[in-house]
Amino acid sequence: MVPSRPLGWYGDTYVIMWFLMLVVFAVFGKGVYDRYRLWRLGVDEQRFAGFGQGIKNVLIHGIGHKRILREGYPGLMHLFILSGFLVFALGTLAVAVQEDLHLEIYQGSFYLILTFLLDIFGLAAIVGILMAFVRRYVLKPDRLDTTPDDGVSLVLILGILVTGFILEAQRIAITADPWAAWSPVGNALAGLFAGADNGSLKGIHQLFWWTHLLLTFGFIAYLPHSKMFHILAMALNQFFLKEKPAQALAPIDFSNEELEQFGVSKVEEFTWKQLLDTDACVRCGRCQDNCPAYLSQKPLSPKALIQDLKAHLGEKGPILLAQQAAARQRGTASQVAAAGEGAGAVLEKALTGEVIQEDTLWSCTTCRSCEEQCPAFIGHVPTVVDMRRNLVMMESNFPQEAQLAFRGMENNGNPWNVGWKSRADWIEGLDVKTMAEAEEGEVVDFIYWPGCAGAFDNRYRKVATSVVKLLQKAGSKFAILGTEEKCCGDTARRLGNEYLFANLVQENVEVMNGYNVQTIVTSCPHCLNTLKNEYPQFGGNYEVIHHSEFISRLMAEGKLKVAKELGAKITYHDSCYLGRYNDIYEQPRKILQNIPGVQLVEMERHNYRGFCCGAGGGRMFLEEHLGERINLMRTEQALALEPDVIATACPFCLTMLEDGTKAKDVIDHVKTRDLAEILVDVVQ
Amino acid sequence: MKILVLMKQTFDTETKISLDANGKIDEAGVNFVVNPYCEFAVEEALRIKERLGAGEVTVLSVGPERAETSIRQCLAMGADKGVLVNTGGLEGGDEFTTAQIVAKAIEKVEYDIILAGFQAVDDGSAQVAPRVAELLGIPQVTVITKLELEDGKAIATREIDDGVEIIEVALPAIFTAQQGLAEPRYPSMKGIMQAKKKPMERYSLADLGLDAGLVGTDGAKVKIVELSLPTPRKGGKIVEGEPAEAAQKVVQLLRSEAKVI
Ligand code: SF4
Numbered sequence: 005m006v007p008s009r010p011l012g013w014y015g016d017t018y019v020i021m022w023f024l025m026l027v028v029f030a031v032f033g034k035g036v037y038d039r040y041r042l043w044r045l046g047v048d049e050q051r052f053a054g055f056g057q058g059i060k061n062v063l064i065h066g067i068g069h070k071r072i073l074r075e076g077y078p079g080l081m082h083l084f085i086l087s088g089f090l091v092f093a094l095g096t097l098a099v100a101v102q103e104d105l106h107l108e109i110y111q112g113s114f115y116l117i118l119t120f121l122l123d124i125f126g127l128a129a130i131v132g133i134l135m136a137f138v139r140r141y142v143l144k145p146d147r148l149d150t151t152p153d154d155g156v157s158l159v160l161i162l163g164i165l166v167t168g169f170i171l172e173a174q175r176i177a178i179t180a181d182p183w184a185a186w187s188p189v190g191n192a193l194a195g196l197f198a199g200a201d202n203g204s205l206k207g208i209h210q211l212f213w214w215t216h217l218l219l220t221f222g223f224i225a226y227l228p229h230s231k232m233f234h235i236l237a238m239a240l241n242q243f244f245l246k247e248k249p250a251q252a253l254a255p256i257d258f259s260n261e262e263l264e265q266f267g268v269s270k271v272e273e274f275t276w277k278q279l280l281d282t283d284a285c286v287r288c289g290r291c292q293d294n295c296p297a298y299l300s301q302k303p304l305s306p307k308a309l310i311q312d313l314k315a316h317l318g319e320k321g322p323i324l325l326a327q328q329a330a331a332r333q334r335g336t337a338s339q340v341a342a343a344g345e346g347a348g349a350v351l352e353k354a355l356t357g358e359v360i361q362e363d364t365l366w367s368c369t370t371c372r373s374c375e376e377q378c379p380a381f382i383g384h385v386p387t388v389v390d391m392r393r394n395l396v397m398m399e400s401n402f403p404q405e406a407q408l409a410f411r412g413m414e415n416n417g418n419p420w421n422v423g424w425k426s427r428a429d430w431i432e433g434l435d436v437k438t439m440a441e442a443e444e445g446e447v448v449d450f451i452y453w454p455g456c457a458g459a460f461d462n463r464y465r466k467v468a469t470s471v472v473k474l475l476q477k478a479g480s481k482f483a484i485l486g487t488e489e490k491c492c493g494d495t496a497r498r499l500g501n502e503y504l505f506a507n508l509v510q511e512n513v514e515v516m517n518g519y520n521v522q523t524i525v526t527s528c529p530h531c532l533n534t535l536k537n538e539y540p541q542f543g544g545n546y547e548v549i550h551h552s553e554f555i556s557r558l559m560a561e562g563k564l565k566v567a568k569e570l571g572a573k574i575t576y577h578d579s580c581y582l583g584r585y586n587d588i589y590e591q592p593r594k595i596l597q598n599i600p601g602v603q604l605v606e607m608e609r610h611n612y613r614g615f616c617c618g619a620g621g622g623r624m625f626l627e628e629h630l631g632e633r634i635n636l637m638r639t640e641q642a643l644a645l646e647p648d649v650i651a652t653a654c655p656f657c658l659t660m661l662e663d664g665t666k667a668k669d670v671i672d673h674v675k676t677r678d679l680a681e682i683l684v685d686v687v688q
Numbered sequence: 689m690k691i692l693v694l695m696k697q698t699f700d701t702e703t704k705i706s707l708d709a710n711g712k713i714d715e716a717g718v719n720f721v722v723n724p725y726c727e728f729a730v731e732e733a734l735r736i737k738e739r740l741g742a743g744e745v746t747v748l749s750v751g752p753e754r755a756e757t758s759i760r761q762c763l764a765m766g767a768d769k770g771v772l773v774n775t776g777g778l779e780g781g782d783e784f785t786t787a788q789i790v791a792k793a794i795e796k797v798e799y800d801i802i803l804a805g806f807q808a809v810d811d812g813s814a815q816v817a818p819r820v821a822e823l824l825g826i827p828q829v830t831v832i833t834k835l836e837l838e839d840g841k842a843i844a845t846r847e848i849d850d851g852v853e854i855i856e857v858a859l860p861a862i863f864t865a866q867q868g869l870a871e872p873r874y875p876s877m878k879g880i881m882q883a884k885k886k887p888m889e890r891y892s893l894a895d896l897g898l899d900a901g902l903v904g905t906d907g908a909k910v911k912i913v914e915l916s917l918p919t920p921r922k923g924g925k926i927v928e929g930e931p932a933e934a935a936q937k938v939v940q941l942l943r944s945e946a947k948v949i
């Protein structure tokens with residue numbers, strides 16, 4: 005006998021099932037279409053990177069759980085549920101093919117293996133659901149907020165799974181299934197029904213069959229209206245993913261005279277992808293759990309930000325769609341207005357200021373931690389900056405301190421507003437040439453870009469000086485731009501002043517392209533990111549290397565040799581713009597590890613989970629009025645390891661952490677130093 | 689209400705001043721900005737207009753062609769129109785000649801009130817606006833930190849040593865701005881875009897009917913004999929030791945070296 009199981013017990017009622025199914029699919033389709041129409045309210049954005057790439061992304065991150073499994077409990081929980089879901093989809097498909105297409109596939113060893121898998125993964129899914137219950141209703145981590153939908157979704161899925169197993173158990177009991185061993189869970193449960201008479205058992209079976217069916221149909225119909233919609237929206241988001249949305253923000257074409265709106269002031273001015281983001285968010289809270297602004301009690305949670313936008317889209321979107329429809333039907337202006345009638349309050353709600361508070365937007369350090377942890381690959385940072393752009397460029401409404409920085413960058417090419425003529429003063433006595441001087445026939449392999457901090461900040465000048473000494477020791481041939489260098493513009497761009505940014509970039513690109521610059525070594529991770537990933541938008545294509553990368557390369561090539569020991573316990577603080585933005589985690593650590601005597605210790609939050617110093621996104625130049633001070637929190641995390649030195653590789657981090665040690669009154673015995681400063685003391 | 693703002697374009701406040709071969713101030717590579725005190729005046733003018741919900745803000749500047757960029761900056765902030773009196777080559781004037789030119793140019797502008805910076809950050813003479821008031825024969829209140837308008841009159845708060853003075857004057861009058869009057873806004877994109885298209889009246893000295901002998905170096909009452917840079921400040925001295933002992937040493941040094949007590 006070929007292994008299989010009898011199907012179609014209730015074939016005579018299938019008409020009802022088919023009818024219900026049509027209804028359910030219609031409800032499902034309508035639900036999905038409604039969400040789709042909301043996304044389409046957004047403006048264009050090119051995100052298609054090819055089907056192959058898109059599907060690969062979904063396989064790696066959706067099915068493969070690459071990011072989700074970074075966290076044990078929630079990761080496994082989700083893996084269990086999703087794998088159950090997938091195997092069940094396969095099982096249902098097999099049954100449908102057999103029953104409705106009459107292709108005899110649900111039999112033989114395929115049947116046995118499938119039924120076995122269904123049992124195992126069904127059990128796993130139940131375990132996953134129970135884990136979810138425990139987590140949400142017993143453990144209650146801060147990052148989860150609970151709505152009725154969460155409970156309904158869990159109960160629905162649990163109901164489907166449990167009734168499924170009961171059905172299987174009853175079937176085994178009724179048919180005395182010879183292959184029951186291949187259905188271990190059902191088989192074990194079948195004992196419950198042993199001894200019941202077949203007639204009444206069949207009656208109960210039918211009842212459960214309908215319950216199971218209705219629950220499943222309910223699940224499908226409910227899906228687009230619940231958190232479970234993330235199954236679709238998150239998969240789409242992964243299909244269209246950008247690995248690091250914050251790395252290169254979208255430019256604005258200022259030469260377009262027709263542009264009247266700069267930045268986003270209304271929800272429909274976001275791109276369709278940003279609107280899709282709001283549906284892809286499943287409120288897992290991973291972003292919030294790793295957000296320095298949230299953790300320091302600022303009024304910003306990246307999760308809440310996305311959810312607030314979603315709620316606003318949900319209330320405003322349908323009104324806009326109704327207005328569009330009225331306009332399409334060549335309605336008069338008054339008819340179009342009528343479509344929005346009674347919705348005036350919603351239509352007039354200011355996106356920045358009412359839906360999203362201004363303080364929320366200014367609290368973001370653009371550290372990219374949210375993006376890095378988000379399993380849905382949501383781009384929080386571009387969304388924040390788009391709204392900042394509206395505040396700065398349209399409303400001229402921003403924290404007062406920012407104006408000083410803007411003025412400085414405008415008038416003197418640096419946010420501290422130091423006279424631009426002194427930009428090259430720091431090289432006095434260092435035997436470094438400027439490009440203008442080196443023009444006369446000298447070989448220059450790369451330019452060294454100290455950035456505004458290296459050029460003007462007294463403390464960071466020491467770092468720039470150390471880098472220069474190391475480069476000279478290694479025999480590198482380089483020059484600087486000197487007074488021709490201007491702020492890279494990162495601070496302006498991330499504060500939302502795209503116009504200022506574009507002007508700075510244009511001037512820098514003109515100078516560098518004029519000198520035919522190919523390679524840049526820089527000391528500032530913010531310069532690094534902007535020069536490397538954003539300048540190409542403006543015709544500036546250079547190989548850009550951070551000094552930590554370059555120095556570690558010089559060490560590997562034997563051009564820099566360590567001559568002394570350094571008995572010190574050192575912890576390295578990851579700069580967001582070096583680490584999360586540009587994946588430079590290893591090289592800085594390698595430099596330290598290559599110094600004999602150094603004991604490198606790691607803070608709990610390091611590498612991609614590194615905790616921001618608080619200065620990114622232009623926050624370096626803003627006061628921190630709200631909540632705890634982020635730099636103190638990070639300093640405390642470092643001090644917990646009792647290090648001798650806190651090593652950094654970014655001018656902002658250095659300032660913030662050194663200020664932290666000052667405030668903690670430990671500056672005398674815990675030094676904050678750049679890698680280059682540490683190294684220059686011990687090389688030959 | 690028609691509000692006129694007198695604005696001077698000055699060196700950026702961070703500029704390192706240097707002299708050229710002729711002993712004149714070297715303008716090469718210098719950034720020019722709206723004199724910060726004039727910026728307070730522009731901001732106050734815009735706020736008055738916003739408060740009243742109507743009005744017109746005109747910005748008038750006397751200077752070389754480059755002064756236009758600073759007028760545009762004010763237009764980007766929200767002023768409605770600009771007036772540039774191009775001194776074209778006759779720059780060597782002083783406060784006297786500048787006041788003559790301004791007063792003459794004002795004949796071409798309607799106004800109910802005039803605002804200006806109380807001084808420019810470059811020469812800091814604080815004279816032009818008061819002189820203009822004299823030439824026009826209207827009241828002036830200088831160094832103000834607050835301005836309230838009631839019909840036909842104004843109540844201004846001005847800084848004096850150890851306190852403030854509150855003065856009521858009839859309009860039209862000239863007011864000069866001190867820091868604290870109004871923190872200048874940052875131009876929005878809309879402002880920057882519109883500024884390019886806002887009206888700008890231009891006059892040469894001849895257009896105003898001014899005789900070359902009355903303006904520029906020839907008309908100036910002040911003759912510059914020589915310019916020199918201040919001697920660089922010497923680094924400070926840190927006196928070490930126990931407080932009592934150190935204090936004694938400081939007193940000694942103040943007497944013998946600094947000769948201030
Ligand atoms: S970028 Fe950083 S500070 Fe901003 S929302 Fe994300 S995690 Fe929070």
Ligand code: SF4
Pocket residue numbers: 284285286287288289290291292306307310374377378379380381382
């Ligand atoms: S934005 Fe991403 S990480 Fe944050 S709650 Fe939503 S899905 Fe989770």
